[in-house]
Amino acid sequence: MGKRHETIGIKQTIRFDWMQKTVNLLMAGLDQKAVRQELHDYLSEKKGSGAEEERGKTSRSQAVNILMNIWVSPDQELLLFRDAALTFLREHPSLELAAHWAMISAAYPFWFNVARQTGRLLALQDQVTHKQISTRLKEQYGDRETVSRYARYVIRSFVAWGVLKDLQVKGCYGKNPVLKIEDARSAGLIFESALLATPEAKIPMGLLLNNPAFFPFQVPVVTGDSISRSYDRIELIRYGLDDELLKLYSA
Structure with a gap:
């Protein structure tokens, strides 16, 4: 179906409010160039990624590119689905988490696979660790350092989106209400x-x-x-x- 399934792509934590901002700009009728500039301006006012322990400066351009690839200029094969997701958002604003989750999963299947391994572990136990998730992912993507690092960004995104919560032990996560x-x-x-x-x-x-x-x-x-x-x-x-x-x- 394309390179989406081969690439990891999520190279930093993505906050939920960034997704909301992107959709709001898109729904307001801005063109791609205007949305990109507005996102740059919006993220320039933010400090870091929203994940407390994230190291280094967030790459604003990288974040904007990810957001654009999800909602504004996704792969050609995702355009009809993107339009359906926008319609869904207008009709079901209380389910915006589902719409954003669906769109980022389609645009970046790595997100979907991190979620799949996380969900599998949570079905067996009350908490999960980054190490447990990344170990399972390496069986699919290979034993590369980038798999573990990028999995961490997705997991931190899960926390930022409120679907996982940090536990007292660093690197351990629990599930929030569904x-x-x-x-x-x-x-x-x-x-x-x-x-x-x-x-x-x-x-x-x-x-x-x-x-x-x-x-x-x-x-x-x-x-x-x-x-x-x-x-x-x-x-x-x-x-x-x-x-x-x-x-x-x-x-």
């Missing part, structure tokens, strides 16, 4: 993000309903039929007796 998603249309948005974050662009329905990458959310029990009816970009495939698979039509 956001409840109540209908198929809303669930479809994060399901589509998972499909976009997966190279094969197809996932069994059971794995979507219980996907550990959605650990910040309470996902409703919905059927493949309801998702495919709500989303014209998602196709339902039945196999076996009662098994269902969701895939992107373009895949």
